[in-house]
Amino acid sequence: MKSEATDKNLDWLRVVTKERWELMAECRDYFLHHPDSDPREYPRLNPIIAASWARSQAAGLHIDKNIPEQFVSPQQLKKIQQRDAVLLKIAHDVFEPFRNLINLTGYRLYLFDKDGVMLFTQGRQEKNNRWFSGKPGKICREDTVGTCSHVLSMRYLEPIQLLSVEQYGAVFENMIGTAAPICDADGNIHATVVLNQRIASLVLTDNYRETCAHTLGLVASMAEAIELQYRLVKTSQRLCQSNIAQQRASEALSVMLNLLDDGILSIDGHGNITNLNKMARQLLSIGDKEKLTGVNIAEFTDDAPRLYKALAAGNQEMMELDMGRRQTRTNCQVVIYPAKTSGAILKINRMKNINASMSRRVGSQSPYNFNDIIGESSLIKRTLELGKRFAVIDEAVLICGESGTGKELLAQAIHNASGRQGPFVALNCAALPRDLIESELFGYESGSFTGADKNGRPGKIELANEGTLFLDEIGDMPLELQPLFLRVLENKEVIRIGGRQGRKVDFRIVAATNRDLQQMQLQGLFRSDLYFRLSVLTLQLPPLRQRGTDIVLLAKFFIGKYCRKIGVKEKKLTAEAEEWLGSYPWPGNVRQLENAMIYAANVAAGDSIDIHCFPESIQREKLPAQPVHEQTDVTPRNEWITLADWEKQAIRHALERTSGNVTQAALQLKISKATIYKKMHEYQIQPSRN
Template sequence: MQPLEYLISPIIQNLNNINAQRINAENNILIENIKQQKMDLLQKKITPAQVSLVRPEIVESWIRSSENGLDPLVYSNPPLMDAVSFENRIKEKNFLIQAASPYISQLENMLSLIESYIFLSDENGLILRVVHALGKNKFRISPGTIWTAETIGTCAHDLCIHFRTPIQLCGPEHFCRIFNNISASSAPIFDANSNLEGTLTICSPRFDRQNPYSLGLAVIMAETIQKEFQLSVNKELFHIALTGTEDAMIMLNECGVITKANEAADAIFKHLPQELVGSQISDIIENKPFVQSIFETEKPSINTNISIKKTKQKLFSGLIQPIKNYNNNNIGYLITLKPVNQTLKGYSGNGFTTRFTFENIVGTSPQSLKLKSLAKRFARYNFNVLIQGESGTGKEVFAQAIHNESRPDGPFIAVNCAAIPKNLIESELFGYEPGAFTGAERIGKPGKIEQASGGTLFLDEIGDMPVALQAVLLRVLEDKMIMRLGGTRYIPVDFRLVAASNKNLLELVKKELFREDLYYRISVFKLNIPPLRERGSDVVQLMDHFITTYSNAESIDKPILSNAAKYILLQYNWPGNIRQLSNAISYAVCMNTDGIIYPEHLPDEIVNASPTPVLPAKEVIETTVEEIESITGNEALTVNLSVKEMEKEVIKKALDNSNNHVRYAAKILGLSKSTLYRKIKQYGLQPNDEL
């Protein structure tokens, strides 16, 4: 903000000097010179830099006014907002108007002997209230009129809005000559997030009736209105927060005394003999460690089981949040409580519900069993986890399972680092304060990291995170504190990081595309998910799982997968892994017509990838060459394998897919274990006899 002396009109400053007669003569000369410079500027006889008698802000506003088609010699009445729109705007600005009313009345009494008027505007130049207007009011300033550089030219409150700072204008400093004898002092009013809410202006039709103190008075009154406005808005927001939730909410002061509680809290503590408000938190909560922890930590405490004194009712503490003042000092605490049975597993602060636990991850192959056991062990600890694997292998499935095992009652926030534009990823992760950048939401926005506090942050495709941002993330992981874009204070966060990538991060480290220190920070625990082609019997289990899932979703009878289709699916390489298998099965379920999925019901890219139109084991074992040809058509005529050779290849493929375990291979082929052993011996194959 500029010094007060700079904001005051030089004409007003000059009027305060001694020897009024001489000063008046000098002022007249100054006024005429300002008028002449203004006309010369607008007629482009001189450049803006040559206008030496007024401040650069005023010169800029003169130019804007002229570019809007206004003539300094012609006064156009300001436009009037229609009655319905103005009424709606008054409702929107009710808090500001109510906060300003008593102070505007004080100003009216203070200035009762001076011909002047006081008016309140919104942040767009709309006049909301006018008082103490004496004389004929030839300027037609009234509620509902719009005064801006676009409508009436340069004026004090328009400059105040434009530059967000107090300002005083006098006489010809205004754009239109009808204002050549007036003076005006205007000061801004801001909300708690530094958004402009409006202006307060003190104006006189004779500039010799104002002085430098007029601007100071406007500033003091505007600041007083601002404090009252912010307080009333905060009270209303807090009231809405308390009454607009089903959770019990209690506010404590720094000494642990309950200062406010909502109806849900009153209902929970209604059995207590004393009033809730005014009680010590230690008088109503049974758990001493819980009560002590409130005052010993400055970080939010989440998911703490507590109980109420003199009752068996159990409560779940959703959040204990320290309340900070502008100096970042604790002034109290906000506690959110809800019954334990209302706590939902898989809750997410952004509305996303996790679906997967270790129990419902499909797959019993040795690889899958080992992977689930390892991941479940990792979930017991709070260290960061890095999951690596090809696209479609189910990295997020394991991330959700780890979350539901370790922090089931907290949020699960998933972020795909490759899907967010590089210029937006920082604001998405860290959030931003109001006005942090063009297009930012007016009330600001918490970032994904902040939303994940108390739960899990899942950073998918972390290898695509910009290197510059990796350094910031590293600092957050070390300090567990974030600062929003445009913010000035740090916010504590408590989250578990699970990162995933389909790239080799160590290779990226060697190429200096990924920070080495961040890699070791996020990979305390590592899970490497093998591709589907290496997971043996999981393929068959996943087929059945997806057939059941999609049949239920479409409310149709579950179709049977023919052996011919099963064989084609088993010999396919699955470059898209589980995601591709899921899509293929959903397609086949929709395409089948008689309750059986045949090869022609599979996607073309899978059928066309089959090296030979060989039938699967059970059909080959019991089918003649002629029957094979009748089923497959002309394509079977091109097969160079005999029936026995085909049978042998099918069994070998099943054994490969089951890691050479006979039990799994028999399930794949739909044969009994004894029959498969007989065929293995017949073809001289080597099974694993352990299972």
Template sequence: MTVAAYTHSISNAPANFLTINSELLSRERWQAILQYKQAFLQNEAEDPRQYSYMDQEVAASWIRSRKRGVNPYSVVTGSNLSPAKLSEILDKNRGLIDITYALTKSLQDVILACGYILYLFDKDGIVLLNNGSLESFVKLPEFDTRTGLLINEESEGTTAHELCLRLKRPVQLIGPEHYCIAFQNSIASAAPIKDVNGIIQAVAVLVSQPLLNTPEEDTIKKMGPHSLCLVISLATIIETEFNLKNRYNTVVNALHATLACIDEGIVTINQQGRILHINPAGMRILKLRQEEADARNINEFLGNNSCLMDLAKKGENVTVEERFGVGFDKDYYQVNIRPILNKYTQELDVAVLKLSSCEKLAAQKSGKTGNVAIYTFENIISQNKEFQKSMALARRFASSPENILVIGESGTGKELYAQAMHNVYCPQGPFMAVNCAAMPRELIESELFGYEGGSFTGAERNGRPGKIELAHGGTLFLDEIGDMPLELQAVLLRTLEDKQIMRVGGSRYKKVDFRLIAATNRNIHKMVKENQFRADLYFRLSVLTINIPSLRDRGEDIKVLSEFFVEKYCRKNGWDIPQISLAAQKKLNEYEWPGNVRQLQNAMIYAVNTALGDVIKPENLPNYIILETCPIKIEDISSGNGNLGEMLCLENLEKAAIETALMHANNYVPAAAEILGISRSTLYRKLKDYNIEYS
């Protein structure tokens, strides 16, 4: 009788109360099934699915058991596993066995007093543990344990644990429902034990002591619910303990794996920031001794404006730049935050922090081995729909091994895209970046392909690998590909086709495996038509093409990015974060930004350093922004179509200068007077004379 048969009587019961239809646990039903069993075993034509008291799942199992030739009068008595295999299985399930053993040891008196035997089966039907006395089972051989036996439908026919595994839910079999005659006087109740993903890892089973051939009604009605409720409770406790232990082991294993990166600091913290684990490099960074680490909090070593804990609690894998240290002795570190969330509450359990010295990363970036790909798509900020479409395309292309061409003006973030795509495709591989426009024509070939020793005057004695060779297993980023010399384009094309290189002065080819990302701010298609760029190379490079919109076409991003750059720069230096005034933001929005995002970042660094208070005003912006966004410009007056004498009238020029100064000073008269080099009273008078509004 499966628990499915109880559904109608359980569904309306309280959460912690199990009710069972008394008709299903009756002496009459027991006796009827016993008669069916005898008829079924004596006559192969009998179909138990037609019997009125039979559970359909049990009937189907009887039929399968008979077809498999299972002897109902025998039980499994010997292990059909080799000692080595059995040892492997027991070791694999050691956690479950230990938890069950500890639990049943505390309940042993209850189990024995009730005459139960507790079994723990693995998901294949192998007995991992049994507790209780087998002496009352006269049909069983005289031994104290069945551990290590493989018991399934093929060996013992219909059993509670086999149906539990098949149906993935609790199951109870009353006496004659068992296929094996040795258990036909017992009640067996089974419940699954699942992992955090809902996959069954084991089954707990309680088997009652043998009852009379047809036990009394009262005995059946008491023992049935009792054993089922008890085994479900036991399975729930084992499951909870097992999953808690696994979660802890997962965290510990992740920590040990990360500690292999001994050059970086590894710190594990809890939701409150308390340090749980720290490696030697982390202790050097935080200037901690091992014995005091457990009592410290990561917030003690961060600046007041740090966002590290807030980012960790969001549960996203991010990389940020933070200052770590004690007092004023702080250094900059790139921090990889890897949070581990509670499966049920989705709140932060622990976070693993990897601290890498920014100075070391900068040295790597500027050294001969190329750039460090530190940016991911999460680091790229935009609210513009067109830009988001471009980034969505880049995310899709990132996993492809094909060459990628990124087109965009200078400063739009082409290398950020390249690094983000690299960190999706092959984050563990090298990221080699070459700016084709910044390299002399006579050196670019040896820089890309490397050279053998003595190939030319000044060459290193042992030769040197090129950027393509160093990019093996990773990404080669060729920036400003449009400036690559024509004669070198043919060599690059050949390399892309057969993935082989030959060093300058060399005599043999070497296999290389890399993904190419090229970038340009030029119209390559037009250059192809003008024979300034090879058509075959262009088609090879542009298998997948991404266009990045310029900043002037992303109006909503100017405000978002300007505030982001101000906050980032101030956090880096431990300063208070100033607000950008409406007038200053208006100037930023009106400017054309020929240098795009890079120029905006530099402008905000200038503004932060010139702002005296907690507000960035127009006068704190670079002069080129002020001049380009003035509502009235001298050149506009001099180049107009009106009367030249009227345009050059001193009064008109003076009025234009006053209006420009007011705009520059955000309508603050004292500041405007200082810009014009006149007194406040003089400026107030001229404002009245020219009827200029300034409030």
């Protein structure tokens, strides 16, 4: 607001002279007789006074009349006093030494807030001037009382002394008002101190002028003292609040860090531990009350040079280290986050936790339980009953059965019923190239081969720690890997490719195959010692064609499941379709049945599914109703039957006639044993034992 005034105009308002008084009396008299005139056009009137008179006039105030009092409500006053309680206390302490002087001289002190609300007053009570005696809560702004000392002091943030003829209302007659601002730390107006003194004589002697000057200095000193103390108190409060906020933030950070499953610790540039959370204390075996003074990270690992080298590089890095006290060290993943100045933040986690999390991310899930396996036939019930018994026995389980019979479903059910807390990790030995199975199974160290992850990678065996490792199509495991895997089974210790140190693992093995491992080990195609180690507990999943009424039961289940998935009304099988389903041999077993029912549900135009809704390939390949061993010739009776169909029938016929003896069957068919095994695998044929 100083832009509206000049230093010269403000200086005019700080020196009381006879000339000033007479000039202002002349201007006021003219303004009284010419109320419609603009005081800003008076050539000799101080521009600051002129502008304030014009604003007071625009607010509807009359210069020659008493102005009605306005107050805030008691509720508002209480809130203001609570807000400015510190200011009031300081002002009271500053005013108190001058109480007797103020009472003797007839002066009166006031404290106004930034909005012109009277907060506090001190001095002798004026019997004939209720306005000046004052009452807390009175509103004294330019638009309510007109031009006065504290209004201009707040506006221009300067000490100001106004004569009675300069102040606007008639109530200020024969009164000199002296005001000084109180500003906050940012330089904004917060309050004003005002001293009003009545003029006993209009004769302005030199002594009187000096008294006015002393009054101006006194009021300015009071305001400065209040302002200084107020700022000190507020600064102290802010510091206190900042300390409290910092303490709360530190406590909140500590709580959050202690809730993490990761160990978090900070070290300085020399490797000394400066802080750590609860999990880090557990991992490093540091007691809750053990002090960290002089404790170095090198005390908790044998590979400190490698750690220091990474710290010196100043880059974020991840490594595997054995961490903890010498007798209780645990294989951990350590991630180094370098600090901007020096030192670093280390995140530590047990590798078994990392592996379990990784196995969940890569999709090794086990959502199925025994209750999810549908079937009422005696064969499937017997298998499930044995599976439940085997689940709680911590021995290897071998699940045998044709492709599509649900071997992995049964493996998941066994895992979930075993009580093991670790993950279910699956690996299909037939789905990976031979050169990748080893790295997938055993994992590898950093730099073991071209293209390897620079941090190394755990294999499926490590990922299955404290859980179950499911090896599907175990018969396709390369022969050269079988002794390595057998050693892991025996010692429960795995060595990664390129590594030297073994890692202890605790896992339960469940294997599955659609091949005759017993026959394969007799022929030298599968290691006998591994076979006997895997087949401690064997489960035989029956093919779908042997499960009788389960075929229709499963078909209805798949139709209902799919219809619910796509949001349509469930479709029903006709009686003819149910009979047809029961007579078809289902070489692809349950998987083939589910796919066929999805197809039928989409093809069926109405609410029912008949034979014509089934896939054409199934309809073409449907075999004659009589068993294969009752056929007396190999001449096709149906023009749609292919050579592959007759090849399958011939192999099944030979195996049945030789009671499942593959060698004798090969002799009857006049083919080699390798050829018949290849065909049996291709057509998913299992030798039956009579």
